[in-house]
Amino acid sequence: MIDSVATDSRLKAVLLDIDSPGGSATGSEVLYRAIRRVAEVKPVYAYVRGMAASGDYYLACAASKVYALPTALVGSIGVIYLRPVLEQLLAKVGVEFSVYKSGEFKDMTGFWRTPTDRESEKFQELIDEIFNNFVTVVASGRSLEESKVREVATGEVMTAQSGIGVGLVDGIGDFKDTLEAVALLGDCKPSPKWIRPSRSFPQRLLGRTGIGGQIGGQGVLDGLQRIMAGGIYYLEPGHISGGDYGLGE
DSSP states (O other): OHHHHHHOTTOOOEEEEEEEOEEEHHHHHHHHHHHHHHHTTSOEEEEEEEEEETHHHHHHTTSSEEEEOTTOEEEOOOOEEEOOOOHHHHHHTTOOOOOOOSSTTTTTTOTTSOOOHHHHHHHHHHHHHHHHHHHHHHHHHHTOOHHHHHHHOSSOEEEHHHHHHTTSOOEEOOHHHHHHHHHHHTTSOSOOOOOOOOOOHHHHHHOSSSGGGSSTTHHHHHHHHHHHHOEEEEEOGGGTTOOSBOTTO
16 A cells, blocks of 8 residues: 555655554564665655654654654664563463473573573574664654664653654644645645555444454454554553554564
């Protein structure tokens, strides 16, 4: 869907309307690369409506400019890996696992036992490598020194107003301001054609996806299922069971 925007001659400029806590590391990378391909042939700006945290700030770095409301939250630059450990619970109900494996680390993501010290070191190496990639993307997209990015890449979020001071945001403005700015750059009228991913009727009815966007507690169940599966995320941790994209990847 995003790649078609690059080749559509009727679309002269692109404005990303962002309001999300992030998603999976893989999902973030796929979308980021697609947006970068668009940015190579036409202007792309990002507008932060409420939150551009972690993976969604990653996407914002594909744009040439980032604008936001003063109360919007940005940042949360970092990586988190979540895995449940059910060893004590399984012991209480009398369940044991027999594991046959081909290598020392083949079952290091298993929920049935606590990871060993060597496995924890391996996990941290993975997280550090993915985090370094995140820092590189932010530094490149925001024209910052990597050392400066690392100073703010503590996983914390900040207001857009504070983000201006550290180079994460270009300016304060609302959707109309940002739309007019990118339209001027693209030499076109500020008359947007909205392009959104398809959603089910319940999601359209209830609004934003995630826990609040499901009927009958299905969002909670989906969130718990994701937690049980584990995964590597560019995600603000308070939304680990929700999020707007890529959590199942």
